[in-house]
Every structure is written in C-alpha cells, then in structure tokens.
Amino acid sequence: QVQLVESGGGLVQAGGSLTLSCAASSGTFRHYAMGWFRQAPGKEREFVAGITWSGDIRYYADSVKGRFTISRDNAKDTVYLQMNSLKPEDTAVYYCAASTYGLGEIRQYKVDYWGQGAQVTVSS
Numbered sequence: 001q002v003q004l005v006e007s008g009g010g011l012v013q014a015g016g017s018l019t020l021s022c023a024a025s026s027g028t029f030r031h032y033a034m035g036w037f038r039q040a041p042g043k044e045r046e047f048v049a050g051i052t053w054s055g056d057i058r059y060y061a062d063s064v065k066g067r068f069t070i071s072r073d074n075a076k077d078t079v080y081l082q083m084n085s086l087k088p089e090d091t092a093v094y095y096c097a098a099s100t101y102g103l104g105e106i107r108q109y110k111v112d113y114w115g116q117g118a119q120v121t122v123s124s
Contacts, residue, residue, distance in 0.1 A: 002026040002113045004096045009118030012086055016122070020081040022096030022115055029077035032113075033099045035106040036070060036081045038092035038120075045095070049081060050106045057103060064090075086122045093117040 003025035012018050020036070035050035049070035050059045058070050069082040079096060096115035099106045 002028070002032070002098055004098060004113055004115035006094065006096050006115045006118035009094065009120045011121045011123065014086060014088055014122055014124050016086050017082070017084045018086065018120060019083065020094055020096075020118055020120070022079045022081075024077040024079075024098065027077070029098075030074040031100065033101070033103045033106050034070075034072060034079040035097045035099065035103075035111070036079075037095045037097055037109075038090075039095070039117075040089075040092040043092075045109075047107050047109070048094070050103045051079065052103045059103060059107060083120070086120075088122045088124045090120065091122050092120060094120050 006022050008020040036048040037045050038048050039045040051070045055072050067085045072079040095117045097111040098113040099111050101110050
C-alpha cells in the first residue's frame, strides 16, 4: 500500500506560478510511473502530466504543454508539478497518481494509487 500526499496548492493570480509536491509513503516509489491529473467542478478528471520511474520520459496534456513541468526525486520519494503562466481554466483539484504499469498506462487512467487532491485556484 502506498500513500500519496499532495501539498503546495493555493490561490494565485493569472500569469502566476505554483509548485505542487506529492510525497509517497513507500520506499518502493522508484518502481512507479507517476502522474498528475486534475478535476474541475462539473468536469471529468483529466490527465495533466506523467513521468517514467527513471524520469527520462515525460508526457503532457496539450493544454499544459510548455507551461507545466513534471519532475521527480527518487531519493526523496517525491514528484513535483511546476506550473507557470497559470490561467483561470487551470483551476481544479489536482491529484497525484502512481502506477506500476508504466507511463503509457497512466495516460489511460490505469492507476494503482491516488492522492487526496490539492486545490489550485487561479483568479483572473
């Protein structure tokens, strides 16, 4: 069992930046591909970004490409989402996810563990 705890959410003005962190409880963190998803009110949860266990390959949703960066530190069992040039449409609850299947599967929502979510609100 792996527990994922997000932090770093909050309120920011449009054009600003935030960094989300997701700390894993398990020492086997490096065995998981990791991802970030988000869910806005009244909408379905959507994939935002994903990274392989080694950190060598990253995928991004088109809506965040060039603005968001996913990274991980396996020594700290933590994955990050750096969010720049934030827009009001980025407002959502952001969820961290871990998958033993791989990066491709994370994009298809094949996730083993979810975090509890962190609220990000971008004001116009």
